[in-house]
Amino acid sequence: METNKRKHGHITSVLLIDDHEMVRDGLKVMLLSLKKDIRLKVDEAASGEEALRKIARNDFDMAIIDYQMPELSGPETVCRIVRFKPAIKILALSNYDELAYIEGMMHAGANGFVLKNIGCGELLMAVRTVLSGNTYFCNSVALKIIDAGLDKKPHTGIHHKTITPRELEVLRLIAVGLTNDEIARKLFLSKRTIDTHRQNLLNKLGLKNTAGLVRAAYEMKLLD
Amino acid sequence: METNKRKHGHITSVLLIDDHEMVRDGLKVMLLSLKKDIRLKVDEAASGEEALRKIARNDFDMAIIDYQMPELSGPETVCRIVRFKPAIKILALSNYDELAYIEGMMHAGANGFVLKNIGCGELLMAVRTVLSGNTYFCNSVALKIIDAGLDKKPHTGIHHKTITPRELEVLRLIAVGLTNDEIARKLFLSKRTIDTHRQNLLNKLGLKNTAGLVRAAYEMKLLD
DNA sequence: TTTTAATTACGTGTAAACACGTATTTTTTG
DNA sequence: CAAAAAATACGTGTTTACACGTAATTAAAA
Incomplete structure (x- = not known):
């Protein structure tokens, strides 16, 4: 079941996970600005723990998760979410297009990876793509992936020694x-x-x- | 004229200057969320250049400026704004509480300095303080300043030695x-x-x- | 053209980082 | 409960960074 069946009237619920209120607010504004084709309901979590708690109680269609967060890191959070609720689509968010982060998030189970400097249009594109069961990368991220040949070797794992x-x-x-x-x-x-x-x-x-x-x-x- | 005379009905206009749409949106949401005592009108600029252009055309009461931006840096932008329109109150914004940045922005003429991880409440506090003609620093910034003894010597200038x-x-x-x-x-x-x-x-x-x-x-x- | 700023370079000493080991205790997890 | 992972700590030696000076040559600015 790769494609997301959205029937009329179904409200897609999204969970924004970032420790910065400012970033969450910014995301929310962008997401709600163009809700023509997708009816969105947005919820927020300021940490991985809070996110997991909310996900346990409510049904979300997708989560947008920052790479770096205090307690539970982005990849860790993604990992737990996908193990817990594999159906949730995950869009990874980061300030940097570092290969290790891309690898970390994607390997953990994210369905897309975009930088925080994207505009509204691209964010919505990413959300739509991921929700429809596909993978989305913003430009520079895609370039990095191709450059590193990550698309060829599936899971060679870059460093993947966990930092405690x-x-x-x-x-x-x-x-x-x-x-x-x-x-x-x-x-x-x-x-x-x-x-x-x-x-x-x-x-x-x-x-x-x-x-x-x-x-x-x-x-x-x-x-x- | 240190205090800002805001009479009834006066709409305080604020210019948000940051190269990230997400951050600008986040700021806007926070600012508009509690406009009980201050009537705000918010405008945005994605660069120092755009900001100066807007300031030349419109009257702003205050500007909130990110430290680091592509072309024109935060301090440079602040410097030009205060030289151009000294009445505009300036709140500096940054990801880091590095002494050099604080010094750079304050010396350029900012009236306050807060980190991006502050919440809505503190942001509004900062805005109010700065608008009333006083100086605002968020906690960690204040600590750094005291620690460095910057409050004692007025303009000894910490670095301001040019890097070659x-x-x-x-x-x-x-x-x-x-x-x-x-x-x-x-x-x-x-x-x-x-x-x-x-x-x-x-x-x-x-x-x-x-x-x-x-x-x-x-x-x-x-x-x- | 004189003065100033920038680039270059050395001497000497201390502090810190880096490299390679080993090893015990505690915590987590299967 | 057994096994694995994480956190703790030490020994020894080398390399690099840091601190404080001094100072000559060169380029830029007044």
Whole structure:
């Protein structure tokens, strides 16, 4: 059942998942601005947890999910949603067209991937495409995918070593400029522990120094 | 004339300046959601240039301006607006509470600085405060300012030392992950020269390590 | 043309990051 | 409950970054 059967009068319900109220509001405005062919009902969640709770209680046709969110990340959230309710169409949203994010979201089960800088028209196009059972990528994302030849090899997996919550926390602190020692004091841990986390981050992400880590943090939207 | 005299029926007109439609929409929703005490009229501009054009033609009471935008940056835009129409109150908007950005916007002439992750309530508070002729900072921003002792010395100017083209070039290479030695080889220079450039960058930008430099590079859009 | 800003470069020392291991404890999950 | 994953921590050594100076040459601006 790939195609979404929308009969007359059926109201398509969409769940917007993003930790920024501003982004949710922006999405909502765009979605509601051109509801000629699709009757939309929009709900919001400020976190992956809230999203899962809402999805457990209500029936949604689709979810629009930001890549980076505090507790539960975008890919994690997508993963749980598809395991829980495989019928829900998922459009991934991100600030950056980083290959790893695209891969992460798509592999988790998203049906499309668009950047936040798209306009209203393209957003609606993406929503329609995904709702109809197809896959949508915005331009630069599509280019990246082709460029990386991801369309050929199905699931080779780019890095896919999972970064643990603790590591993510450390990564963020590294990116804001703290030294291992400062992070250790902040988290009440040994400096050597942070040393290890840092090393593991470098290995898992395939990076070689602090600059790389900061870039990664940026791209994961850990800085705000 | 510090206080803004708003008489009954006066409609306060606000110009939202951000290159992301989504952000502008989000702001608009937030602003219009609680227009009990202030009657707002909201207009938008997707760039600094467009903003200046609109400001030249219409009278605005305030502008809400994102720090980073493609062509004309936030501070540049602010600078031109205040020189052009000093009466316009300006609220600076940013994703990050980096000291350099706060300084840049405030020094350019902004009347307040808030992060994009604020909620509706705080946004309105900020708007009201700024419109009434006072200065507003969201929490983390205020902390940074106090921490840096910016409130004491009025216009000592934190960085405002100009970053030279060569330094910019080095900064970019640092951010993409090269070591001083690698940069030196790439530019056919001594390692010590790059050492100096790096040090000067740290001093001029008021940063303390590589992480800070990478963040700076990101914000200056040197990467992507 | 003089003065200023930019680019280049070195000396010396300390602090921090990076690389490679190993290893225990705690938490999660099948 | 057993197995796997995550979080904790240490040892040792090398490399790189950071801090504080000084200073010559070159390009740009007043």
